[in-house]
Amino acid sequence: MSDNKKNAPKFSFNSFWLYIPIIIILLGLSFFNSGNLGSRNITKNEFTKILQANDIKEIVVENNNVAQIFLKSEALKKEEHKKLADSPFYRQGSPLYTYNFGDLQNFENEINKEKEEKNLDFDKVNVERTSMMDTIISFLPFILLIVIWLFFMRRMSGAAGGGGAGGQIFNIGKSKAKLFDENTKVKTTFKNVAGLEGAKEEVQEIVDFLKSPEKYTKLGGKIPKGALLVGPPGTGKTLLAKAVAGEAGVPFFSLSGSDFVEMFVGVGASRVRDLFKQAQQKSPSIIFIDEIDAIGRARGKNSMTGGNDERENTLNQLLTEMDGFGTDTNVIVLAATNRADVLDKALMRAGRFDRQIYVDLPDLHERREIFEVHIKPLKLAANADLEFLAQQTPGFSGADIANLCNEAALIAARNGKEAIEHQDFLDAVDRIVGGLEKKNKVITPKEKKVIAFHEAGHATVSWMLEHAAPLVKVTIVPRGQSLGAAWYLPEERKIVQTEQMLDEMCATMGGRAAEKLIFNKISTGALSDLEKVTKQARAMVTVYGLNDKVGNVTYYDSSGNDAFVKPYSEATAQKIDEEISEIIENQYKRAINILDQNKDKLTELADLLLEKEVIFKDDLIKIFGDRPFGKEEKPQITTEE
Template sequence: MFNRLSLLKNKCPSSLLQRYPLKKIYRSYATNPQTPKGFENFFNNGSGGSKAKIPPPNPKSSPTPPGPNGLKTLAPVIASTVFLWYALGMGSNSKYHEVTYQEFKANLLDKGLVRELNVINNSYVQVHLLPEARSFLAEDPNTVYYFSIGSVENFERQLEKTQDKLGIPDSERIPVSYHREGNLTNALVQLVPTLMLIGFFVYMGRRAGGGMGGQGGIFGIGKSKAKLFNKETDVQIKFKDVAGADEAKEEIMEFVKFLKDPQRFERLGATIPKGAILSGPPGTGKTLMAKATAGEANVPFLSVSGSEFIEMFVGVGSSRVRDLFETAKKNAPCIIFIDEIDAIGKARGKGGHFTGGNDERESTLNQLLVELDGFNSSDHVVVLAGTNRPDVLDPALLRPGRFDRHIVIDKPDIIGRADIFKVHLKPIKLNPKLDVPALAHKLASLTGGFAGADIHNVCNEAALIAARNGKDNVNEIDFEAAIERVIAGIEKKSRVLSPEEKKTVAYHEAGHAVAGWYLKYAEPLIKVSIIPRGSSALGYAQYLPKDQYLYSKLQLMDRMCVALGGRVSESMFFESITTGAQNDLQKVTKMAYSQVSIFGMNPTIGPMSYQQDSNEPQFQKPYSEKTGSLIDDEARSLVTEALDRTTKLLTEKKSDIEKVAQLLMTKEILTKQDMENLLGKRPYETEMSPIEKAIKENEDKE
C-alpha cells in the first residue's frame, strides 16, 4: 500500500523524530502541511496536532435532557430515527455517521485513511478506514462513515479520477465490494396490503359477530341476533297493561290458550295457527301486544327486527333465519316476534332487479317461508310479526299455513283512548283534586286520531310542563298545554309579529272560527289562538274531533268552507290577500280531488275511483288525458262553489268577524266560552257521545 508515513519520515529532522512519535507528526502534517522547519516551530510553540476537520458523529455534549413535554415532541423523531436505523441494516452496535462525497474525498480519501469501500444495495457506500486512522481521527472506534450515491457507474468514475490525481498505483488502489442487504422498509411495504386485509376481516368479524367473545367473532356472523326474554324475569307485561285494543286481544288470546294448554286442542285434531301478522299505524302497540302475549302465556319470547337479517355478506340472512328457528325449537314452547317484517317480506320481483341486495333479501324471504313450513303445531312455536305496511308483503307469506291470522291494531276510538290515558296517568303525580276517570275521558275527547304512543307523549309532556313551571303536581291545564304542543308545536315566544301581521293573523283566524261556528257539519270549536307555534304556524284554531268514519258530501263541503274562511276574511278586510292560507288551500284542493276522482261524488265523472297506490311508482295515470282534464275542471268548480258559499256566509257575519278579531288582538287566545259570550250559543249543537254525556253529568254533580 502507498506508504505516506515512510515519505514523511524521510522529510522530518531526526531531532523532531526523537522528541515526538511519527503518528503525532503525521496528524499535524495532515491538517497543517508545512516544511520541517515549520514543524519544529509548531511543536516548540507547544501546540499539539489538530484533528481532522470531520464533524463529530455523536457530540459528547448535549443540552439539558427534555422534560415530559419534550419527550412527547421528540417521540415521532426518535421513532423515525430508529426505523431508519434498522431499515438501513444498521441495527448493530456501530455508530453511523453520514458524510457527503466531497467530505469523504477531502478528509478521508486524499489523506490515505481509507482501507476499503462497500457499496450497499447500489444506494450508499460504507467507508472502512485503516486501523491507524482511528487514533489519527481520535473518533469512537465503532463509528462507520457512509455516503449516498446516485449511481454505481458515476461513483466508480469519480473514485477512479480521484485516485489518478493522487498517483496511487493500480496495485494499491482502494478495493470496492458490492453487497445487498435486507431493507425493512421494502419488507413492510410488501406486507401492508396483507396486514390491511387481515385487519379488515378482523373488524368485520367483530362487527358482524358482536365481538370475539360474544358470538364467536366472524365464525358467528350467521348466528341470529334475536333477544331472548326469560319468562320468569323479563316478560312481565300482561294484557291488562295493553289498553285500547280489545278486539286484537280477543283474536290473539287464541295463541295464549294454545301455548298454555296445547293438549286441549291437539286431542281434538285441531292445529293452532302458526303465525299472525300484527298490522297497523305506527305507535298503536304492536310490539307491546306481542310482549303481552308472551307474558300471558308465560313462555320465552324471542324478539328480532327484520333489518337484522340483512347483511353485506351473501347467505347471512338465510343462516340467521335458520338459527332463529332452531333456537325457538330448543326453547319451545315460545313466541318469535319479528318486528318490521316488511324489511325482508316485500313482494318478490318488485323493484331492485339490478342490485345484489335484492337477491339477498329474496333468499332470506325464501328461507323464512321454508322455515314456516318446516315446523308444525307439535313444535309449540308461534311466530308473530309486526308491520306498518301489510300491502307490500309477499302473498306467499300471508297464505294460510304460514301467517294465518291478520290482526289489525288500528288507532283507538274515544273509549280506547280513555283506557290508554288511565294506564299512562298512573305513574304521573296528579293533583289530588282531579278525578282520574273524568280526566281520562275529557282528554280522550280532545285527542281524536291519537295513537297509544301519542297519548304517552301527551302525558309525558304534561309532566315536563308542570316541572318546568315549578309545580308540585300535574294539573288539567298542563295536559291541555301538552295537547296544544303535540298538535300545533311549541309556542314561539321569541317570534314577535308586527302590528300589521298580528292584525292579519287575527282576522284570518276569526274567519275560520266564525265560518265553523255557523256551519252545521263543522266540528265544534274549542280554542282559537294567534300565538305563533311550531315552525310556520302563526295562529291556529282547535276543534273537537269526532270519531267519524263516513263523511257525506255536505259534510265535506262544510269542511272546505271552514278551511277557506281565513282567506275570505282577509279579502274582505284588507286590500290584498297574504300567503297565510297556503296550508288551507292544500287541504281544500285535496278534498276536492278526492270527491271527484276517488269517492265518486261528482255527477260528470260518475261513480269512478282512480285512487293510485302511493307506495308504488306510477309512470302513467290510470285515466286518459280527456278524463284528467275533466277531473281538473270539476275539482276547480267544486272549490269555486265552496269559495262563493263561504264569501256569502262571512259577508252576512262581517260584524261577528270584527268582534272576534278585536278580542283576539287583545287576549290572543279565545275559548269556546268567549265565543259564546260574543256570538251567543252555536246554532247547531252536535250530539254528545256517551263519554261526553258522562263527563257533563259528572260536572253537573260537582
C-alpha cells in the same frame, strides 16, 4: 358513593392486550441476550495495539465482517481495559471489543502474520449468526398483515353477528335474536296494554294455543304458524307482541327485520335457519320479527342489484322455514309492520301468517285508558281532567299520548310546579301539534289584524254550519311555522257523507272568505287551507265517487300500482279539474254569504281576539249564543300558515 360505583364504566378484557407483554418479553430477551451489549467498537490502531500486547484470548469472526475480541483474564485487570470490564453491562465471557475489519482475507493475513512474528497464542473462529430482532424484522410485514386481518375479522364478526365464542368470525351466520326465557322473563302483560281490545282478543287465542295446544289439536285443528300485526306507527304493535310472550310464559325471540340483512352472501339465510333451529329447541316458543318489511318486500321488482338478491335469498329461506314440514313444533311467528302493502304475497298467504291483526289508532275510550296507563308514574294536580284530554287528542297514537304526558311533566317542572296541572297538558298539546311558541317573531299590527279576522272567519263559519267542527280555542300567537292555530271539535266518524265534507270545506274556506269580505284583499295565509280543501275535493271526485258529473267511479288503486299510470282520458281529466274547482269555489262563496250575514259578530270576535290573543268556546257563546246543533264534541287542532 354507591351511585358513582353503579355509573362507573365496567372493566372489559380485550384479548389484544395479551400481545403487549409478549412483545415486551421478546424485546427484553433480545436485549439482554445480546453478547455485544457491554462491548465497545475499536479502531484499527487500537486493535493492533491489543494484538501486539498478546492480550487477546480469542477472535470470533461473525458473519465475515465483524471481529469479536475476547481478552484474557489477566488482561481484563489492566488499566486500559478495567474500566470497560467493570461496566454493569459487561458480562463475564462476553467480548469486550468489536472490530469492523472490512475485507476478511486481508484481516486474516494480518493476524496470521502477527501471530507468527510475535508468537501469539490466541484462537480464531468464524461463525454465522442471526439475531432474534433481525428475524422478527424480516418477518414483520407478514406479522402486520396477519394482525390487520385478525383485527378486521373481529370487527366484522362483532358487528355482524356476534354472540357466542366472543363474537368470532365463525359465528357471523348465527342469529342475532334476543332471547327472553325463564332467566330474563318478559314482564309485559295484557294489563300493560291499554285499548286494542279487538287485537288483544285475536292474540289471546295464540296465548291459549301455546299454553294448552291439546285443547285444539284433539279436534283435528292445527296450531297457527304466525300472526302479522299491521297498523300505523306508535299504535302498540311491538308492545302487544311482548304482552303475548309475557302472558304465555314461553321463550320469546325478539329481533328486527334489518338484523338479517348483511353484506356477506348467504348470511341472512343462515341466520334465519339458526333462529328457527333455536326456537324449535326451546318450543313452545315465539319468534317476533319487528319491521319485517326490511326483508319481506315483494320479490323481483328491483332485481338490478346484488344486495336485493341477498335480501330475496333471506326471504326465501324465511318462507321455507315458516312453511316447514312438521306441525308439532309449537313455534309461532309474530311480525309487525306499518307497510303491509309492500310485503310479498307468498309471505302473506295462509299457512305462513294465518292471521293479519290490524292495530288501529285508538278511539276516545281507548285514549282514556292509555292516559291512565301513562299517568301512573306522574304526580297530577286535582284539576287534571283525563276525559277532556282524551277528547282533545283525536288521531293520537299510544306513542303520541306517552310523549304528551312526558312533555306535560317537563313543562310543569320548568315552571317550578309541585304537580302537573291540567293547563300543562293543554300547553303540551300546543307544543306537540303547533310547535314551539315564537315569542320573538315580529308581526306588524296590520298583519296581526289580518290573522285575527282570518281565524275569526274560521270560527264563525264552523259555528254556523251543522256538520262543521265547532271551535274550542283559537290563538293568533305564532307557533312553529304557523301564524295562528285553532282547536276544533270534529266528530269521529266511520263514514262521511257529502254534506259533511262540504260543510268542512266551507269552514276551511272561512279564513280567506273573511279576508275578502273585510279587506277586499286576500293573502298567502290560506295556503294550508287551500291544500286541505283541494285534497278533499279531489278525493270527492276521483276516490269516493261523490260527484254527479263524473259519476260513481273511482280512480283509486289500493294496491299502489298506479303511480305511473293515469287511469282516465284527457277529457275526463279536464272534467275532473273543472269539478274540483267548482266545488271549492261554491264553498268559498257560501262562506262569504255566511260571514256577510254575521259581519257584526265576526268583527266583534276578531276585535276580542286582537285584545286577548287567545279566545275559547265561552267567548263564542257570548257573541253568537248557543250553537243550535247539540252534538257530542271531540276536539282537534288545525293550524294556519
